[in-house]
Amino acid sequence: MSSESKRNYHVFFHLHTVSGIVISTVLFVIFFCGAFALIKDEITAWEKGDKVNVEEALDIDYDRAIEAIKAEDYELYGRDLRILVPDAKQEIYFQLSESQDTIKAPNKEGKLYYFFIDAHDYTWSEYYSFYSIGELVYRLHFFSQIPYVGIYIAGFVAFFFLLAIVTGVIVHWKKIVSNFYVFRPKAKAKTIWTDAHTALGMIGLPFQFVFAVTSCFLCMSIFVLVPGSLVYNGDQTKLIEEVRPMMKTYELGQPTESIGSLNGFMEDVQGRWEGFTPVQVYVRNYGTDNMMFQVDGMVMNQKKFVAHGRAIYDVASRELIAEKLPEEPNYLEGVEATVRALHFGDWGGYPLKMVYFILALITCFVIISGVLIWLNAREKKTIPASQRLFNRKVGHSFIAICMSIYPVTAFAMIVARMLPRSMDVSRQSLLYLAFFIVGIIVTLFFRFKRNNYFTTKYTLLSGAVLGLLIPIVNGLISGNWVWTMITQNQVEIALVDLTWIGMSTIALFTLTKIKKREPLSPTHEELLAQQKEEFTTELTSQTETEKPMKYKIAILWLASAIGYILHGMYGLYGVYYNETMVMDDATGHVPLSHHLWRVGLEGFAFLFSVLCLEVKVRWFYWTAFTWAILQGLFNVYHLLTALMYEASNVSEIVALAVMVLISIFLIKAFRQWNKELIVGIEK
Known part of the structure; x- marks a missing residue:
């Protein structure tokens, strides 16, 4: 290998x-x-416990659904209605x-609304009236719980994942085939993890590449639309119409008292194209003389992977006024439809979703094995003790977080199934408590055990036990025993129970194969002693004029507090230019949450500024x-x-x-102060 190739x-x-x-x-x-997001709708149906009888788009009474919406005092005039056909929910x-x-619509009607209508009895319900654990994990997989930027974080992670995939293929290219067949279970730890990482990485490579690309597309499309708007001279409406024709809007017509029926159009569409599956419906310009009924859907056949069709009807005349044939090529629309089909796996039914599910879990193992390779490679005597301690902390934290999510998810599933419908109002808060708060507690417990073997063993064991309890709890509460659901062809509900039974079985089998390895040498305590020696040498070499880091930290905390106060003052600056500072729904009383925010930001910064000058105990350091x-x-x-x-x-x-x-x-100063506290130097 030449020097350039090595480089x-x-x-x-x-x-x-x-x-x-x-x-x-x-x-x-x-x-x-x-x-789990792949089966989120099935999880919702499983939680509700009702028998699943999915209403077809053809059988929906759209007129009755509209009347149910009007009964909730929604003013529909001038709006566009987007309708997604029923699924397992x-x-x-x-x-x-x-x-x-x-002009005619009241101010309050300028808002965007979204909700559900039951497909059988046409009752109205808020979107979050029944918050499912399936919805929670679905939104967590693109960090929707982090407002505004969560989806972009997921997008950037997908981008770096794509980079890791491409560079991994390049690194292993010459031996990628031969290494795929190599597995040495009796070799040293690094070799085992390397073999597993390579073999399973190869198996899941196409899947991982597809998900990296499609996730970048779905989560970071704004970075395409923003520069794309320059081509259209800032005309966002025209850009959207080109990129996503199904979202095209039309000029509002004149109000009309006579609103025709919305039923019958779906039957006409499905009669036009054999194998057509409606995906979504749009009712454009409701209550006007140019009101339209638009149907978008897919035709699955052997000729084309994703054949997208669209039909638009004039409601008043009931005539077809525009259509996009499934076989008609449209590059932009085809790309988006293909990306969504590949990402969500909804084009191959449950068999494909289960393949996706297994490959997703394999990818989780590939991620863990990659980190363990990195950790094993850094257990060298030549690496300073402080760096080795840091690497071990990273490893303990990573394993604790990743392995804890398995039993925590199983626990949250049980909680979700046990919650009575009378508690639907508090359901989201309780599920957040069961998933996030319990998850943090479990993660911290395993993190400070500082034993990856212990963490792996007991997370797999607890996850397997809780996973096996899931179908039992479901059967006891609803009577929907897994064998009953199979005989009644309730695939959606049985699928959830069978998934957990399968995962638990694999986890228990894995436990029988895990062997406790020799403890790391040097031990954690020995590394702490070596680290103290390193820090002592480093700090005693400093000049006598250098001040302890606590003074710098106190100043930075004080600067933070002042910064938050100035930020609040900048917010009031608009008053000079006639900008209103009154918040919507203001009552004259400052909410408690606002006081807590100010105390948490300004108050705590002042408090830590004072305390760090006097308090030197370790718990205070870690708290601050x-x-x-x-x-x-x-920030x-x-x-x-x-x-x-x-x-x-x-x-x-x-x-x-x-x-x-x-x-x-x-944060950088805290790292240095940690050295001073470990050594015990105080100037």
Whole structure:
């Protein structure tokens, strides 16, 4: 191998390693939750316990659904209605656009609404009236719980995952086939993880590549649309019509008292194209003389992977006024339809979803094995003790987070099934408590055990036991025993129970194969002693004029507090230009949550500024350090949202950028203060 080839190899190797390690934990969460997101609607049906009888789009009484919406006092005039056909949840999703008539429509009707209509009895319900654990994990797999920027975080993770895949293939290219057939279970740990990483990585490679590309497309499409708008001279409407023709809007016609029936159009569409499956329906310009009924769907056949068709009818005359034939090529629309079909796996039925599910879990194992390879490679005597301790902490944290999500998800599933329908109002809060709060507690417990074998063993064991309890709890509560559901052809409900039974079986089998390895040498305590010696040598070499780091930290905490106060003052600056500062629904009383925010940001910053000068115990250090990290993440998040939604507010953006800089310096200073506390040097 020439020197140039060696250099390229090392460049790609380090790119593969760094890009993989940086995103490993987040990527694991995405794939684990994404596996369950594939069956989120089935999980919702399983939670409700009702027998599944999916209403076909052809059988929906659209007129009755509209009347149910009107009965809830929604003004439909001038709106576009988006309708998604029922799935395993047996609910019709409705989304009401803002009214185009800003004069006749009241201000409150300028809002966007979305809700469900039951596909059988046509009762109305809010979107979150029944919050499912399936919905929770689905939204977690693209971090929807993080407002504004969550989906972009998922997009950037997908991009770095794509980079890791490409560089991994380049690194292993010459031996990619031969290494695929090599597995040495009795070799040393690094060899075992390397063999598993290579073999399973190869098996899941096409799947992983597809998901990396499609996730980038779905989560980061804004980065395509923003520059694309320049081509259309900033005309966003025209851009959307070109990229997503199904979202095309039409000029509002004149109001009409005579609104024709919406039934019958679906039957006509399905009669036109054999094998046509409706996906969504649009009712355009409701209550006007140019009201339209639009049907979008797919035709699955052997000629074309994704054949997208569209038919648009004039409601008044009931005539077809426009159509897009399934066999008619449309590059932009075809790309999006293909990406969505590949990502969601809804074109091959349950067999394909189960293949996706298994490949997603295999990818989780590939991620874990990659991190373990990295950790084993850094257990060398030449590496300083402080760095080895840090690497082990990273490993313990990673394994604790990734392995804990398995039993925590099983526990949350049991909680979700046991919650009575009378508690639907509190359902989301209770599921968040069962999943996130319990998850944090479990993760912290395993993190501070500092034993990856212990963590792996007991997360698999607890996850397997809880997983086997899931179908039992379901059967006891609803009578929907898995064998009963199979005989009654209730595939949707049986699928959830069978999935957990299968996962539990594999977990228990894996437990029988796990062997406890020799403890790491040197031990954690020995590394701590070596680290203290390193820090002592480093700190005693400093000049006598250098001040302890606690003074710098106190100043940075004080700067943070002042920064938050200045940020609040910048918010009031618009008063001079007649900008109203009164919030919507303001009552004259400051909510408790706002007081808590100010105490948490300004008050805690002042408090830590004072306490760090006097308190030197370890628990205080970790409390303050953790708060500094959380504060830094909040500052970064706030800066990003300001750039996205308040780009013209230059003074606020500059202030937030300074706050981010202060947070970086503060976290860096804490690292140095940690050395002083370990050594016990106080000047």
